[in-house]
Amino acid sequence: MVLDPFNSAEEVQVWFDSHPPGCFDLVAAKDDRAIGFAGLYPCPGSQSHSGWMCLFVHDDFHGCGIGSLMLRALLTAADLLAGLSRVQLIVHCDNERAISLYRKFDFVIEGRHECFARRGGEFVAALTMARLTARVPAEPLNLEQIEANLSGFLALRQSFYTVPR
Numbered sequence: 001m002v003l004d005p006f007n008s009a010e011e012v013q014v015w016f017d018s019h020p021p022g023c024f025d026l027v028a029a030k031d032d033r034a035i036g037f038a039g040l041y042p043c044p045g046s047q048s049h050s051g052w053m054c055l056f057v058h059d060d061f062h063g064c065g066i067g068s069l070m071l072r073a074l075l076t077a078a079d080l081l082a083g084l085s086r087v088q089l090i091v092h093c094d095n096e097r098a099i100s101l102y103r104k105f106d107f108v109i110e111g112r113h114e115c116f117a118r119r120g121g122e123f124v125a126a127l128t129m130a131r132l133t134a135r136v137p138a139e140p141l142n143l144e145q146i147e148a149n150l151s152g153f154l155a156l157r158q159s160f161y162t163v164p165r
Contacts, residue, residue, distance in 0.1 A: 050086035
């Protein structure tokens with residue numbers, strides 16, 4: 001899938017800076033080159049039990065486990081740090097590899113949206129998928145719990161630098 005890139009590093013920084021507190025952004029890199037991005041964005045107010053996520057892996061690195069690793073990290077953040085009971089996403093209907101990945105992590109299809117986006121001169125359909133947990137959102141973690149969870153994230157971080165290829 002080809003997406004329009006940002007025009008400059010400054011635009012990327014402005015985009016990151018526009019996120020409210022509590023958002024999680026991950027970048028997978030190989031040889032100082034970004035090869036994957038994932039983000040988790042908790043919703044405010046009456047939807048504070050839920051959040052949106054996105055996941056992108058460079059075409060050259062599909063099938064290497066990067067998507068699974070990043071998705072696992074985001075869902076860990078959703079469960080343990082943000083206390084979300086619902087995580088939702090939108091995926092193009094023809095992205096079978098991504099749909100399969102999301103299903104492995106207990107996402108289910110909730111709806112289909114025709115003419116959702118443009119790709120070249122054509123419209124493409126998209127699916128809304130969500131993962132629900134059968135629990136009330138967690139209480140905020142104390143400092144010891146956060147440190148324990150961060151050590152797990154640091155272990156995951158090492159995997160981003162040893163991408164199989």
